[in-house]
Amino acid sequence: MNTLLILGFGYTAQALANVLPRDNWRIIGTTRSAEKAAVLAREYDVEILQFPLPDEVDLQAKLLHVTHLLITAGTGEQGDPFLPFIIENLKEFTALQWLGYCSTIGVYAETSGNWVDETSPIHASTPRIAARLQAEAAWQNFTLHRGLNGAAIFRLGGIYGDGRNVFEAIRNGTAQRIIKPGQYFNRIHVADIAGVLAAAIAQPHINGIFNVVDNCPAAQADVVAYAAQLLGVESPPEVQFENAELSPMAQEFYSRNKRVRNTKLRDVLGYQLQFPSYREGLASCNHFSG
DSSP states (O other), rough: EEEEEESSSSSHHHHHHHTTTTEEEEEEEEEEHHHHHHHHHHHHTTTEEESSEEEEHHHHHHTTTTEEEEEOOOBBTBSSSSHHHHHHHHGGGGOOEEEEEEEGGGGGOTTOOEEOTTTTTOOOOSSSHHHHHHHHHEEEEEEHTOOOOEEEEEEEOOOEEEEEESHHHHHHTOOOOOTTTOBOOOOEEHHHHHHHHHHHHHTTTTOEEEEOSSSBBBOOHHHHHHHHHHHTTOOOOOOOOOOOOOHHHHHHHHHHOOOHHHHHHHIOOOOSSOSSSHHHHHOTTTTOOO
16 A cells, blocks of 8 residues: 655645545645644544654654655745655655655746746745745755655646635625736646646656646636626626735735646646636636525
8 A cells, every 4th residue: 555645734635635545545644733633634534643743653653654755835934844854754764656746836937928838947036935946956855865766846826626716705895806917827726736646646757847737827807707707796896906905925926927838737647637727617616606
């Protein structure tokens, strides 16, 4: 049986856990809260460890059997919170066959809306993005020290799906249809992230960088308008970008403008998107009706 250790058992990891067959996989995840660990273990039928680990955990017994390691947790400006822990226990990963790291398409240099792919220039535009790039490089180096031929790096677009989408904001009146001409955003349904990860895990000899986005980069205002149409309600009024009330994180988000290609998913991994655009993705969500 394969053992997958997921560092950061959040939204993406939970979707992956739902598609991996339990007769072939033992899944171990981490979370910060002991109370949350118990809830997640019951809901997803996985083993959840609180991190940092309590002293009584027999770490060696767990790590010796890990065949696949996936990092889905984000980075802070200080870097990846799991990397020092994993490096400290490097010698315990004797069975490791594959490592995947979930990063972000935010690492690409700006292109004023032009297309980028996995070979395009990267740019540490903020301390947070710099930490992402450092983490990508560090996890690649980790695999080389473990004798593997490299890591699989997944640069994700904006994640949405059941329980995480624009419908609730439209219902409660907080959605804004922000107009910034020529602005594109890239998205990906969480079910497609899970599908990509499962496809990569099944092919541990494949490594490198993969853009995980759908086929249809689009303006935020278009997505909000389509979601309102699905709900059968009037679309929120247009708000010019200069007049929009945005958090610092949202302002950083709107400072980016690029269209990201995903052809490597099909050509190298052999993966076909379930939701090639936000239209199919939003229509599949279980929150737009009622």
